[in-house]
Amino acid sequence: MSEQTESKTKAWYLRPKTIITAIAAVIMLILIFQNWESVSVHIFFWIQPVPASLMYLFFAAAGFAAARITLRTKPKEGGSKSK
Secondary structure, three states: OHHHHHHHOOOHHHOHHHHHHHHHHHHHHHHHHHOOOEEEEEEOOEEEEEEHHHHHHHHHHHHHHHHHHOOOOOOOOOOOOOO
16 A cells, blocks of 8 residues: 555655756756856946846846745635635
């Protein structure tokens, strides 16, 4: 019976979410390591040269934070139901 339960649950590293996250992380690392040239960042009247890789890293972190903040959770089963 233990063989049936083992076949139903996947290891954490075989889940699609983990695989997609790993692929995205590798692509992000490739982009970061290939883009060290400076770009000009214009914020209102302030102009600052910044390596493009730092901008990619910043926006990736901002996107990750936004996704975590807006993450929807599944409602608990067996809770009170509205009539």
